[in-house]
Amino acid sequence: MRKKIVAGNWKMNMTKEEGQALISEVINMANDEVKSSTVLVLCPPAPHLGYAKKMFQSQSNVFLGAQNCHEKASGAYTGEISAPMLKSFEVDYVVLGHSERREYFKESDELLKAKTDQVLANQLIPIFCCGESLSQRQAGSGFIEFVCGQLTNSLFHLSAEQFAKVVIAYEPIWAIGTGLTASSEQAQEMHAALRKHIAAQYGEALAQEIPILYGGSAKPSNAPELFACPDVDGGLIGGASLKSRDFIDIAKAIK
Ligand code: 13P
Numbered sequence: 001m002r003k004k005i006v007a008g009n010w011k012m013n014m015t016k017e018e019g020q021a022l023i024s025e026v027i028n029m030a031n032d033e034v035k036s037s038t039v040l041v042l043c044p045p046a047p048h049l050g051y052a053k054k055m056f057q058s059q060s061n062v063f064l065g066a067q068n069c070h071e072k073a074s075g076a077y078t079g080e081i082s083a084p085m086l087k088s089f090e091v092d093y094v095v096l097g098h099s100e101r102r103e104y105f106k107e108s109d110e111l112l113k114a115k116t117d118q119v120l121a122n123q124l125i126p127i128f129c130c131g132e133s134l135s136q137r138q139a140g141s142g143f144i145e146f147v148c149g150q151l152t153n154s155l156f157h158l159s160a161e162q163f164a165k166v167v168i169a170y171e172p173i174w175a176i177g178t179g180l181t182a183s184s185e186q187a188q189e190m191h192a193a194l195r196k197h198i199a200a201q202y203g204e205a206l207a208q209e210i211p212i213l214y215g216g217s218a219k220p221s222n223a224p225e226l227f228a229c230p231d232v233d234g235g236l237i238g239g240a241s242l243k244s245r246d247f248i249d250i251a252k253a254i255k
Pocket of ligand 1: 218239
């Protein structure tokens with residue numbers, strides 16, 4: 001059985017007080033309402049990581065994620081955060097290659113390859129984001145190959161043992177923060193294509209074990225249909241993860 005994961009990407013939101021309140025609400029609701037087999041990952045901005053872990057240390061299904069890390073282990077890179085540091089703060093997951101980082105910080109497939117190596121070398125789990133732009137989608141063809149290519153370029157140098165640790169998040173750029181969501185047919189089509197692409201490289205058995213999450217304007221109203229798709233293993237949630245009720249309702253959509 002593949003892991004089912006609902007991860008909240010807070011992006012650059014939340015003061016300390018707001019973050020603490022959100023985490024305590026999420027923990028309380030998760031205890032009462034979310035199946036223990038559903039993995040929750042909270043990905044706050046870096047300043048929250050230290051206290052956040054302490055707040056849910058006793059929760060067996062709540063994990064901590066960072067939103068990024070540097071490709072080097074240490075050094076003179078003012079303002080950056082390394083994978084060994086994240087590990088020392090007991091971070092479990094690291095989001096890599098979010099489209100906002102690809103666009104605003106010019107992160108390339110090549111750079112993300114190095115970041116993935118760094119994350120895995122520190123026993124952290126990468127949540128590797130991929131997805132096409134609106135113009136690529138509207139062109140009507142080639143967008144599936146493009147997204148598969150993002151995996152090839154940044155991940156397919158990994159050994160099967162390393163790749164087995166990776167979580168994929170398909171986030172169509174046109175659906176992020178826009179209120180537009182991929183239909184369940186569009187999500188399933190891409191997720192199945194990604195799994196097939198992984199199977200061609202690593203074999204069917206390994207491909208069947210890789211969680212592939214959907215991200216892009218996921219909310220309580222559309223999560224049940226999206227998560228019912230056979231190749232959709234949960235979600236990477238932006239805006240709706242900032243509201244405890246919405247985030248938990250999305251997590252409850254995992255059957
Ligand atoms: P929204 O859920 O706000 O569309 O953001 C999705 C996302 O980018 C998660 O990483």
